Amino acid sequence: MSVRNGGDGRRERRQGAALVRGRLVPSTTYDQRLLDQRGPADWLHQDPWRVLRIQAEFVEGFGMLAELGPAVSVFGTARSKPDSPEYELGVRIGKALAEAGYAVITGGGPGAMEAANRGAREAGGTSVGLGIELPFEQGINPYVDMALEFRYFFVRKTMFVKYAQGFVVLPGGFGTLDELFEALVLVQTRKVTSFPVVLVGTAFWGGLLDWIKTTLVESGKIAPVDVDLIQVTDDVDEVVRLISESERLRATERESVATAAEETATPE
Numbered sequence: 122m123s124v125r126n127g128g129d130g131r132r133e134r135r136q137g138a139a140l141v142r143g144r145l146v147p148s149t150t151y152d153q154r155l156l157d158q159r160g161p162a163d164w165l166h167q168d169p170w171r172v173l174r175i176q177a178e179f180v181e182g183f184g185m186l187a188e189l190g191p192a193v194s195v196f197g198t199a200r201s202k203p204d205s206p207e208y209e210l211g212v213r214i215g216k217a218l219a220e221a222g223y224a225v226i227t228g229g230g231p232g233a234m235e236a237a238n239r240g241a242r243e244a245g246g247t248s249v250g251l252g253i254e255l256p257f258e259q260g261i262n263p264y265v266d267m268a269l270e271f272r273y274f275f276v277r278k279t280m281f282v283k284y285a286q287g288f289v290v291l292p293g294g295f296g297t298l299d300e301l302f303e304a305l306v307l308v309q310t311r312k313v314t315s316f317p318v319v320l321v322g323t324a325f326w327g328g329l330l331d332w333i334k335t336t337l338v339e340s341g342k343i344a345p346v347d348v349d350l351i352q353v354t355d356d357v358d359e360v361v362r363l364i365s366e367s368e369r370l371r372a373t374e375r376e377s378v379a380t381a382a383e384e385t386a387t388p389e
């Protein structure tokens with residue numbers, strides 16, 4: 122970092138890759154601010170510093186989840202009560218996924234998230250909660266065995282996708298819809314491939330699916346084939362079957378790509 126006069130006589134300072142001139146040249150330097158313990162702490166809340174915090178969240182998330190093994194992310198309302206049928210459905214899904222060998226990843230909160238964690242835990246599976254810092258007090262549910270609390274929704278969402286073989290979506294509100302549509306866009310734009318998105322609850326999701334099939338398709342906002350990205354069922358065993366079938370398909374595809382690459386690399 123150095124201060125000198127630019128070509129037009131204005132002061133300028135290089136700050137790593139950045140260059141500032143004139144009145145944008147700060148009166149103090151980065152290392153001054155770092156070493157001056159009595160200095161203001163408002164830099165903590167500035168974007169360049171945030172980038173490091175964001176990076177740290179990625180590093181921690183990748184580090185914790187890299188060796189998780191096959192997993193499924195389960196989403197759903199934070200609001201269902203432990204004695205409700207929806208909660209009970211979440212428990213059965215968590216359990217079935219764990220019995221099929223999948224770790225269960227949720228948002229670590231209450232309601233459907235807790236239910237799925239509880240099912241996984243009761244079946245002896247790996248129960249993961251990726252919590253989010255919220256403006257109101259909210260802990261990780263007690264059925265989570267491996268937890269990480271994120272500051273940033275977008276970092277947390279990367280983890281849900283990167284470490285899961287598919288998404289299971291229980292009835293929910295805005296948060297659940299956000300996660301559902303994020304997944305659908307990633308599959309539609311082929312950012313992720315062969316990624317099953319299974320909605321649970323035909324009665325709950327029926328209205329949305331009808332609107333997707335009519336309004337969205339008929340007005341040309343999505344292709345008819347995009348509707349096939351979503352699967353819906355009420356049957357817990359079917360959920361597991363759809364996920365594992367898609368995984369088998371993906372493994373076969375990977376094998377054929379590897380074989381084709383080998384054949385190309387091997388001289389005749």
Ligand SMILES: CC(C)=CCNc1ncnc2c1ncn2[C@@H]1O[C@H](COP(=O)(O)O)[C@@H](O)[C@H]1O
Nearest residue numbers: 196197198199200228229230293294295296297
């Ligand atoms: C009672 C209450 C509002 C608690 C909020 N506590 C939460 N804790 C963790 N993840 C959450 C929470 N609220 C929303 N989410 C995220 O959004 C989804 C649920 O949102 P919603 O309740 O459908 O819209 C979850 O899958 C989760 O990833």
